[in-house]
Amino acid sequence: MFLYNSVLTFYLIKMKTIYTLIFILTFSSVYSQQKKINNYKYLIVPERFSFLKKTDQYQTSSLTKFLFKKNGFNVMLDSEELPLELKNDPCKALKVIIQDKSSMFKTSVLIELRDCFNKVLYTSKEGGSRIKDYKKSYQESIRRAHASMSNFVYEPSLEVAISNNNEILESTKNKEVIVKNHVEKEVTAIKPVVKIDNTVTKIKNKVKKETLPKVSNTIKTLYAQPKSNGFQLINLKPEVVFIILNSKVKDVFIIKDKNGIFYLKDNLWIAEYYENEKLVQEKYQVKF
Numbered sequence: 410m411f412l413y414n415s416v417l418t419f420y421l422i423k424m425k426t427i428y429t430l431i432f433i434l435t436f437s438s439v440y441s442q443q444k445k446i447n448n449y450k451y452l453i454v455p456e457r458f459s460f461l462k463k464t465d466q467y468q469t470s471s472l473t474k475f476l477f478k479k480n481g482f483n484v485m486l487d488s489e490e491l492p493l494e495l496k497n498d499p500c501k502a503l504k505v506i507i508q509d510k511s512s513m514f515k516t517s518v519l520i521e522l523r524d525c526f527n528k529v530l531y532t533s534k535e536g537g538s539r540i541k542d543y544k545k546s547y548q549e550s551i552r553r554a555h556a557s558m559s560n561f562v563y564e565p566s567l568e569v570a571i572s573n574n575n576e577i578l579e580s581t582k583n584k585e586v587i588v589k590n591h592v593e594k595e596v597t598a599i600k601p602v603v604k605i606d607n608t609v610t611k612i613k614n615k616v617k618k619e620t621l622p623k624v625s626n627t628i629k630t631l632y633a634q635p636k637s638n639g640f641q642l643i644n645l646k647p648e649v650v651f652i653i654l655n656s657k658v659k660d661v662f663i664i665k666d667k668n669g670i671f672y673l674k675d676n677l678w679i680a681e682y683y684e685n686e687k688l689v690q691e692k693y694q695v696k697f
C-alpha cells in the first residue's frame with residue numbers, strides 16, 4: 410500500500426510538472442508573437458484573397474478588416490489610399506493572409522500575419538464550419554479563426570508610440586503653416602498678369618517632350634532580396650518589380666528583361682529603361 414501511494418504521488422508530481430512546462434512554453438510563444446506584432450502600426454487586408462475569384466467575395470475582406478479593428482489595429486484594404494508614412498515605409502504594416510484549408514465536407518481557414526518580406530509572424534488556430542452556404546460558412550470560419558486571436562490587443566511599442574507623437578506634432582506644424590500662408594496671401598497685393606505668347610510656349614513644350622525622358626516624380630520604396638547574380642526588388646504586396654543583375658561598375662545594375670540600367674545617384678536609385686520606344690526614368694528608395 411505504501412509503495413502504491415509513493416508511485417501515485419510521484420506520477421502526480423510528474424504530470425503537474427509537465428502541464429506547468431507546457432503552459433510556460435505556450436505563454437512564452439504567445440507573448441513573443443504579441444511583442445512582434447506590437448511593432449507594427451498597420452494591417453493591410455487584400456481586397457481579394459487568393460482562394461477567391463471576386464473582390465471581397467462573401468464579404469471576406471470587409472469582415473476581416475472589421476474583426477481586426479476590434480483588436481485595436483489600424484486596418485485598411487490594399488485598394489485604399491495609404492497614409493504617407495506607410496507609402497514611405499511599407500514595412501510598417503503587416504499583411505493579413507487567409508489560408509483556405511477546406512475539405513469536401515468542411516470549410517476551414519487559417520489567418521496569417523506576414524511582414525513585408527512575406528515572413529509569417531503569427532498563425533491563428535484553424536477555424537471551421539459545416540454550413541453548406543458558402544458565404545455563411547466562410548464568414549463563420551473566419552470569425553472562429555479570429556476568435557483564437559482574442560488575446561491579441563494592439564498596444565504600441567515605445568518606438569511606435571514615439572512615432573505617433575511625432576506625427577501629431579508634425580500635423581500641428583503643417584496646419585500652422587497653412588494658416589500662415591493663407592493670411593499672407595490675403596494681404597499680398599495682386600501681381601500684374603503677364604501675357605505669354607502661346608505659340609512660343611507650345612514650341613517649348615514640344616521640344617521638351619521630344620528631348621526629355623518620361624520622369625516619374627513619385628519615389629517608391631523597394632526591398633532587395635539577394636539572388637546568385639544580383640537582387641530581386643519587391644514592393645509591399647509583395648510582387649517583384651525588377652530583377653537586377655550585377656555589373657562590373659559599382660552601384661550600377663542591369664535590369665533583366667528590360668532594355669535599361671539601375672544605378673545610384675544622389676542617394677536615390679534610378680531605373681532607366683525603354684518602354685514602347687520611349688525612355689522612362691523612375692526614382693526609388695531601396696532597402697538592401
